[in-house]
Amino acid sequence: MCVEAAVAAADHALQVFGWRGYSKHYPMERYLRDARLFTIGGGTVEVLRDIVGKSVLNMPDSAL
Ligand SMILES: Cc1cc2nc3c(=O)[nH]c(=O)nc-3n(C[C@H](O)[C@H](O)[C@H](O)COP(=O)(O)OP(=O)(O)OC[C@H]3O[C@@H](n4cnc5c(N)ncnc54)[C@H](O)[C@@H]3O)c2cc1C
Numbered sequence: 228m229c230v231e232a233a234v235a236a237a238d239h240a241l242q243v244f245g246w247r248g249y250s251k252h253y254p255m256e257r258y259l260r261d262a263r264l265f266t267i268g269g270g271t272v273e274v275l276r277d278i279v280g281k282s283v284l285n286m287p288d289s290a291l
Contacts, residue, residue, distance in 0.1 A: 228272050233262040 237259040241248035248255040266272045281290060 228275065230262065230265040231272060234259070234266060237262045 237255075241255050241259050244253065244255050247253045250256065270278075280286075281288065
């Protein structure tokens with residue numbers, strides 16, 4: 228899912244910035260937390276993937 232790509236990109240960026248990326252004194256750590264939020268809020272990626280999978284396979288919501 229695209230949000231997982233955003234988390235990976237923000238995580239790599241944090242690593243590039245070293246301690247500055249991790250520190251709350253710079254905005255980088257906030258970018259990672261903001262990206263991470265979208266793997267949980269509004270439906271977790273696991274549940275959304277489940278919904279997409281059932282839709283693609285034409286399965287009812289109650290399946291599995
Ligand atoms: C910063 C933030 C802001 C939020 N704002 C709002 C808001 O404004 N309004 C609102 O209504 N909610 C809000 N939420 C709550 C958010 O929608 C819920 O956290 C989210 O729906 C997941 O519910 P849960 O935390 O109870 O996790 P759970 O449902 O308990 O899930 C826990 C874990 O189990 C997994 N899991 C659960 N069921 C399945 C399944 N069937 N198959 C596979 N894996 C499963 C999940 O993917 C997750 O990894 C917010 C959350 C955050 C972090």
